[in-house]
Amino acid sequence: MSNPSLLILPGDGIGPEVMAEVRKVIDWYGENRGLNFDVSEGLVGGCSYDEHGTPLTDETMARAQEADAVLLGAVGGPKYDNLDFSVKPERGLLRLRKEMDLFANLRPAQCFDALADFSSLKKDVVAGLDIMIVRELTSGIYFGEPRGIIEEGNERVGINTQRYTESEIDRVARSAFELAMRRGKKLCSMEKANVMESGVLWREVVTEVGKDYPEVELSHMYADAGAMQLCRWPKQFDVIVTDNLFGDLLSDAAAMLTGSLGMLPSASLGAPMANGRPKALYEPVHGSAPDIAGQGKANPIACVLSFAMALRYSFDQGDEATRLEQAIEKVLADGVRTADLLGEDGVTPVSTSEMGDKIVEAL
Amino acid sequence: MSNPSLLILPGDGIGPEVMAEVRKVIDWYGENRGLNFDVSEGLVGGCSYDEHGTPLTDETMARAQEADAVLLGAVGGPKYDNLDFSVKPERGLLRLRKEMDLFANLRPAQCFDALADFSSLKKDVVAGLDIMIVRELTSGIYFGEPRGIIEEGNERVGINTQRYTESEIDRVARSAFELAMRRGKKLCSMEKANVMESGVLWREVVTEVGKDYPEVELSHMYADAGAMQLCRWPKQFDVIVTDNLFGDLLSDAAAMLTGSLGMLPSASLGAPMANGRPKALYEPVHGSAPDIAGQGKANPIACVLSFAMALRYSFDQGDEATRLEQAIEKVLADGVRTADLLGEDGVTPVSTSEMGDKIVEAL
Numbered sequence A, B: 001m002s003n004p005s006l007l008i009l010p011g012d013g014i015g016p017e018v019m020a021e022v023r024k025v026i027d028w029y030g031e032n033r034g035l036n037f038d039v040s041e042g043l044v045g046g047c048s049y050d051e052h053g054t055p056l057t058d059e060t061m062a063r064a065q066e067a068d069a070v071l072l073g074a075v076g077g078p079k080y081d082n083l084d085f086s087v088k089p090e091r092g093l094l095r096l097r098k099e100m101d102l103f104a105n106l107r108p109a110q111c112f113d114a115l116a117d118f119s120s121l122k123k124d125v126v127a128g129l130d131i132m133i134v135r136e137l138t139s140g141i142y143f144g145e146p147r148g149i150i151e152e153g154n155e156r157v158g159i160n161t162q163r164y165t166e167s168e169i170d171r172v173a174r175s176a177f178e179l180a181m182r183r184g185k186k187l188c189s190m191e192k193a194n195v196m197e198s199g200v201l202w203r204e205v206v207t208e209v210g211k212d213y214p215e216v217e218l219s220h221m222y223a224d225a226g227a228m229q230l231c232r233w234p235k236q237f238d239v240i241v242t243d244n245l246f247g248d249l250l251s252d253a254a255a256m257l258t259g260s261l262g263m264l265p266s267a268s269l270g271a272p273m274a275n276g277r278p279k280a281l282y283e284p285v286h287g288s289a290p291d292i293a294g295q296g297k298a299n300p301i302a303c304v305l306s307f308a309m310a311l312r313y314s315f316d317q318g319d320e321a322t323r324l325e326q327a328i329e330k331v332l333a334d335g336v337r338t339a340d341l342l343g344e345d346g347v348t349p350v351s352t353s354e355m356g357d358k359i360v361e362a363l
């Protein structure tokens, strides 16, 4: 049998740097655990625009469809701020999500013990925090039609459409309930059913799906109250399920609250392929951080942990994923830190590449 | 000349209780400062539904249009959760905002010194915090058409529309720039221009309006990054301007971060009326808190401070507003606390009504 294929799209900014460290980890698994991948690379985002005039070529899109898993670094940067909307770096990422139909975006917000002090929140509020946000990723206002800027009377009007079908809500709700079953069996669904009809339908469908998961304690919260409660006492949550736009804000806020932003991975999963593996794309939660790109300052851990998620969700290697996560905990416990993880205590930071080496050593 | 008119809509839950304390303050101003108001009351929200089958009658709507200022308590509660969307308590509030055309919602997020310990954030992150969020309140996805739940194929689809015209963005941006001029001269505009065309137009128009305010330092941030930055280091902001939906989440998160949620007022302002006063509605940021309603536990300060905002923005009584704000600071400095403001140090809380009395005493 041939090796599973892994398409690596480093993207822009710090993407290539952090991905180089992931390559070391992938190599380690091949040499030491007999886990070999057929790795290939491609362009996405601004770098693809620079080369091909588009943030994602049809050819790369086709390769992503074929791959057993896609690993992405980050896209975007100020250099591309004034590009036309249709060729912005983000459109490449959004096209991948949409055409691969990656409807369930799993965003763990976890506080690493060694880093609890980094949170702007009080230590007791975040220490030990471990929640999972499931964000719908292929529909809602990100993709709804009609959209655009039109002329009306003598002025312009900007339009976007929030649209959710019952089946779109149903499938992401099922993913969230399944996850809840394997975790703390608590699910909180967030929308604005008091203001938006799409939220009314969301609440109805999630409630309906909940009947198939009687063991899971389901609650509903308006998204504004959800934002508040995440800031006040995030440990009240186990799994949260919400739509594309609310998920964008809420998962970013949650990630920041942990103090571990440079540490957080994400998985975007779709339906099973012929080989039984789900379509999948893995990427760090952080962005392309153009301000520190190319300086060896970036923290590669979020991207390495994204590969750990790939081991778990795409390749059925949960034990190997845990091994990798533990190696990272060990490195942190040893006091090894990239610049983003440093307080004022005079420790010298390691570079991106040294951090990668330390992780491989710990493995 | 007749007295300015004030329409009071206590609403649901703790609304009536906290409003009773505001009445004491209003009376004090009449008796001691010669500021007399023509006060009348009306129903909005669930209580109006109970009485009239609608969350806001045409008659109350008309009175609100005539009033020099409207003071609202809170609307909603679990009792009304299963009502049809069109008669939910919130629709009453939304109708007021829309028909009075209250496009600029001013939400100060301020941390009261005496309460900095209540924040889930570290003290140095929030102590002295004083930012102002200007939320667009009459357009966007809250009101855009088409909307509703339709049948398509053999399933239902929930639809809402985000719509912003240039002039809608222009006028709220101007309000925000004007406020920034009177404050720290820094304005940050938040949208998702990387994903939504309505955000692209938003950014363009705000930038254009900025040319009329060269003294104000204008920046732009994606709303997800904004949510993060509010959690990380809120003091980087002075004034924030954003749309209706983002403003809903971001202002609630910001309010919670201060630790002073039961303390925060808001003003919703429209265009000037014939008498020069803006159409205006004032309300606390907190909700109707049905779990503690009727128990004398609610904190009336947010609602009293909403009246202070009315003095400042509707009645040109900035000095009297400051007097009221200082009276509240004094009461807090004296250690007087409602139940929501208590730590674990064994102080006995005062009731809603005792808090009102203390404020009047301090005046």
Ligand SMILES: CC(C)[C@H](C(=O)O)[C@@H](O)C(=O)O
Pocket: A076, A090, A093, A094, A248, B194, B195, B224
């Ligand atoms: C880069 C951008 C298009 C993206 C989004 O808005 O979804 C990002 O913020 C994210 O959360 O993955």
Ligand SMILES: CC(C)[C@H](C(=O)O)[C@@H](O)C(=O)O
Pocket: A194, A195, A224, B076, B090, B093, B094, B248
């Ligand atoms: C009660 C509700 C309709 C309202 C809103 O969503 O605007 C509230 O959350 C607010 O922020 O004033």
